[in-house]
Amino acid sequence: MNSLSPEVALSRISPELRPLLCSVVRNGRVGLDSTNCLRITDLKTGCTSLTPGPCCDRFKLHIPYAGETLKWDIIFNARDPELPPDFIFGEDAEFLPEPSELPHLVAWDAGDPDCLLQLVKELLQQYHQYQCQRLRDSSRLLFEYDSLLEDPNYGRSMEIYAGRKNSWTGEFSARFLLKLPVDFSNIPIYLLKDTALDPGEDVALLSVSFEDAEATQVFPKLFLSPSIEHALGGPSALHIPAFPSGGCLIDYVPQVCQLLTNKVQYVIQGYHKRREYIAAFLSHFGMGVVEYDAVGFTKLTLLLMWKDFCFLVHVDLPLYFPRDQPTLTFQSIYHFTSSGQLYSQVQKSYPYSPRWDGNEMAKRAKAYFKSFIPQFQEGAFANGKL
Amino acid sequence: MAASISGYTFSSVCYHSANSNSDHEGFLLGEVRQEETLSISDSQISSSEFLHIVEVHNHEPCAQLFSFYDYAGKVNEENLNRILKDRRKNVIGWYRFRRNTQQQMSFREQVIHKQLTNILGIPDLVFLLFSFISTANSSTHALEYVLFRPNRRYNQRISLSIPNLGNTSQQEYKVSSVPNTSKNYASVIKEHGAEFFDKDGVIKDIRAIFQVYSALQDKVQAVCAEVDQSERVKEKIQEEVKKLKEEISLRKRITAAEERRHQESLNTENHSLQDDSALSDSSSPPSLTRVLLQSPPLEVSLDWPPNSTALPLYPAAPAPPSAILLPRPQAVGSPGHPSPSLGLGNGDGSSSDSLNRQAIGQEDQLEEEEEEEEDEDEDSSEYENLVSERLQSPSLTDTAVSLGRPAALWPDGDTHSSGGSS
Numbered sequence: 001m002n003s004l005s006p007e008v009a010l011s012r013i014s015p016e017l018r019p020l021l022c023s024v025v026r027n028g029r030v031g032l033d034s035t036n037c038l039r040i041t042d043l044k045t046g047c048t049s050l051t052p053g054p055c056c057d058r059f060k061l062h063i064p065y066a067g068e069t070l071k072w073d074i075i076f077n078a079r080d081p082e083l084p085p086d087f088i089f090g091e092d093a094e095f096l097p098e099p100s101e102l103p104h105l106v107a108w109d110a111g112d113p114d115c116l117l118q119l120v121k122e123l124l125q126q127y128h129q130y131q132c133q134r135l136r137d138s139s140r141l142l143f144e145y146d147s148l149l150e151d152p153n154y155g156r157s158m159e160i161y162a163g164r165k166n167s168w169t170g171e172f173s174a175r176f177l178l179k180l181p182v183d184f185s186n187i188p189i190y191l192l193k194d195t196a197l198d199p200g201e202d203v204a205l206l207s208v209s210f211e212d213a214e215a216t217q218v219f220p221k222l223f224l225s226p227s228i229e230h231a232l233g234g235p236s237a238l239h240i241p242a243f244p245s246g247g248c249l250i251d252y253v254p255q256v257c258q259l260l261t262n263k264v265q266y267v268i269q270g271y272h273k274r275r276e277y278i279a280a281f282l283s284h285f286g287m288g289v290v291e292y293d294a295v296g297f298t299k300l301t302l303l304l305m306w307k308d309f310c311f312l313v314h315v316d317l318p319l320y321f322p323r324d325q326p327t328l329t330f331q332s333i334y335h336f337t338s339s340g341q342l343y344s345q346v347q348k349s350y351p352y353s354p355r356w357d358g359n360e361m362a363k364r365a366k367a368y369f370k371s372f373i374p375q376f377q378e379g380a381f382a383n384g385k386l
Numbered sequence: 387m388a389a390s391i392s393g394y395t396f397s398s399v400c401y402h403s404a405n406s407n408s409d410h411e412g413f414l415l416g417e418v419r420q421e422e423t424l425s426i427s428d429s430q431i432s433s434s435e436f437l438h439i440v441e442v443h444n445h446e447p448c449a450q451l452f453s454f455y456d457y458a459g460k461v462n463e464e465n466l467n468r469i470l471k472d473r474r475k476n477v478i479g480w481y482r483f484r485r486n487t488q489q490q491m492s493f494r495e496q497v498i499h500k501q502l503t504n505i506l507g508i509p510d511l512v513f514l515l516f517s518f519i520s521t522a523n524s525s526t527h528a529l530e531y532v533l534f535r536p537n538r539r540y541n542q543r544i545s546l547s548i549p550n551l552g553n554t555s556q557q558e559y560k561v562s563s564v565p566n567t568s569k570n571y572a573s574v575i576k577e578h579g580a581e582f583f584d585k586d587g588v589i590k591d592i593r594a595i596f597q598v599y600s601a602l603q604d605k606v607q608a609v610c611a612e613v614d615q616s617e618r619v620k621e622k623i624q625e626e627v628k629k630l631k632e633e634i635s636l637r638k639r640i641t642a643a644e645e646r647r648h649q650e651s652l653n654t655e656n657h658s659l660q661d662d663s664a665l666s667d668s669s670s671p672p673s674l675t676r677v678l679l680q681s682p683p684l685e686v687s688l689d690w691p692p693n694s695t696a697l698p699l700y701p702a703a704p705a706p707p708s709a710i711l712l713p714r715p716q717a718v719g720s721p722g723h724p725s726p727s728l729g730l731g732n733g734d735g736s737s738s739d740s741l742n743r744q745a746i747g748q749e750d751q752l753e754e755e756e757e758e759e760e761d762e763d764e765d766s767s768e769y770e771n772l773v774s775e776r777l778q779s780p781s782l783t784d785t786a787v788s789l790g791r792p793a794a795l796w797p798d799g800d801t802h803s804s805g806g807s808s
Binding site: 044058075083084086108 | 404407408409431451452457458459461484485486487488490491492493494495497520524527748
């Protein structure tokens with residue numbers, strides 16, 4: 001079952017139905033997980049096999065929901081394109097929404113290209129309610145759900161998938177997908193720019209899987225949109241504390257939220273701190289500055305002279321500056337190593353304190369340079385060759 | 387539950403469906419009946435099984451989609467009635483045809499089905515789903531059909547059988563119980579029916595055959611009576627024949643016995659001249675001797691066992707109880723013939739005396755009863771054997787008249803009685 005690229009799908013569908021499908025394929029983001037678009041597979045036709053041209057009018061729509069993918073069949077009739085579609089809800093044979101709850105079905109307007117997308121969204125809402133109904137089989141999970149529902153932070157952006165009950169053992173599983181209300185707007189833009197695709201909305205999703213009705217096996221997982229993940233330092237940003245046994249979501253989720261918020265704060269702070277640091281160095285070393293990263297403020301290169309000995313100092317500022325110490329790399333401009341590189345020495349530990357402000361750090365750095373340079377010079381003369 | 391659809395209805399539905407360029411739907415008309423099967427076996431008294439049988443007789447296709455329901459799937463009863471007209475009471479289900487889709491009821495179909503169940507008032511409304519699957523290069527097409535029973539929680543799919551669609555060389559050609567609802571057929575039958583049907587709707591030939599049958603029955607009854615009569619007559623005649631035969635053989639015996647006696651008496655006269663003492667010992671009044679040598683009873687019947695074809699010389703007869711008490715014939719004065727082993731003999735005077743005394747006692751009783759002849763020694767053994775044989779032979783009653791009696795015995799009488807039915 002290969003998913004078709006949007007263009008191929010659009011080319012094969014019957015022309016009258018094309019606008020409807022276009023909005024689904026191009027703009028179709030339903031649910032919390034908007035990084036995954038709706039996919040279309042199995043384009044088939046309801047016309048006789050002798051009908052020429054693009055006449056496909058029925059397909060399977062893949063909808064990401066609560067960590068699962070729903071596969072719904074949507075059935076149009078190419079001969080009657082103004083008629084609303086019919087649906088087969090895959091394996092959820094018991095899901096039967098009330099038509100009166102689907103305004104875009106009752107008042108189906110084939111001329112409106114967004115009609116199908118809206119209808120799918122409404123169906124998904126009904127599906128969500130249906131799944132929440134299924135939670136009633138487990139009082140423990142129902143309690144979790146109700147407690148989250150009451151909290152305005154989480155209640156409105158929640159997707160529940162109450163899994164299939166194992167009819168032999170009576171096991172019941174459920175998955176909660178929550179959107180965490182973390183503000184990513186202050187993250188400096190440069191950190192987000194690195195992704196090639198349109199990152200879409202910056203979102204953090206927490207998925208908590210309950211493998212049994214008594215909530216003894218709980219597996220939480222954090223999902224971040226790619227740009228956020230990069231901004232927060234890569235996959236290590238996805239580490240979250242384990243779910244405490246006997247705990248409940250209403251306590252755990254805010255905990256994770258807070259953790260994430262702290263991380264974001266830290267990153268933002270780090271950016272500002274770095275900027276401050278660079279500014280201070282600029283003012284202290286003035287003409288000695290060769291270049292610096294003016295966007296991310298992560299690098300700085302200085303050219304200094306001491307007793308007619310000129311040398312370069314590269315400063316690398318880490319992501320979690322000022323918690324982490326900047327790396328100083330001293331480089332001689334005269335001497336080469338045997339491999340043809342300029343002779344250099346890296347210094348990671350030197351007098352440093354994260355509590356100093358930028359000016360203080362610049363002054364201290366200057367003092368350190370003065371103390372370290374003779375040592376470096378000797379080393380350069382000894383090990384390098386001109 | 388079992389369901390069947392006649393071949394022509396099925397092909398008609400398929401034709402309508404396959405020729406439509408979109409999805410197609412319609413109603414199924416027919417009847418539902420319940421069959422109860424009572425089975426009695428050794429292990430249980432009786433068990434009855436109920437089987438619902440759904441028969442599809444006809445179908446009513448809808449001209450277009452959404453003809454009786456709206457976008458929300460709400461059924462419009464007016465439109466429904468307009469489509470069904472007066473056939474509404476015959477509805478047993480509805481069908482839908484869709485190409486290239488799964489064999490599962492869709493959202494709208496379920497919504498409509500629930501409403502139809504309520505509106506039509508049929509609790510077990512069935513839904514027939516046709517799906518037409520084609521391969522990508524249109525080389526193979528498959529028409530699949532599934533009959534659903536959506537109002538049940540379990541066993542939702544029923545198998546639909548089409549009678550005579552299969553290998554009829556191995557199965558019998560089944561006549562379907564589907565009534566023919568065609569108007570043309572009904573009018574033709576009405577027009578030409580008078581030649582074959584009488585006023586009650588029964589085929590005329592059947593009546594004629596019944597009449598022939600009852601005529602034959604009457605004749606057979608009459609013949610039975612005649613046979614009965616002739617049989618009785620025959621029985622009477624046979625009785626007479628039997629009696630006559632008995633008399634004949636009796637007379638024959640008498641004459642034969644007299645002749646032998648005559649011979650014996652001639653022989654004994656010759657012997658008595660030689661040995662007087664023997665005679666004196668065993669002398670007894672001539673009347674006694676005669677009585678001693680009495681013949682076995684001559685109640686001879688001409689009956690013999692039906693299986694035997696040959697005439698026995700002395701037919702077996704039921705020996706009267708008195709035969710057992712009869713004394714054994716005594717060998718009188720014949721030295722050349724040893725006495726029989728029972729001790730009656732010449733040389734032993736004492737025993738013969740005692741026996742004589744016994745015999746005398748019995749003789750007195752029997753003297754008056756029968757006329758007796760003297761027996762020779764030669765015949766004594768024969769008589770002895772005869773008596774024993776007769777005593778052992780099975781007794782046959784006189785009433786056993788066998789029809790298989792050869793007619794040769796008494797030509798005149800038997801030809802009348804044998805094979806006597808006219």
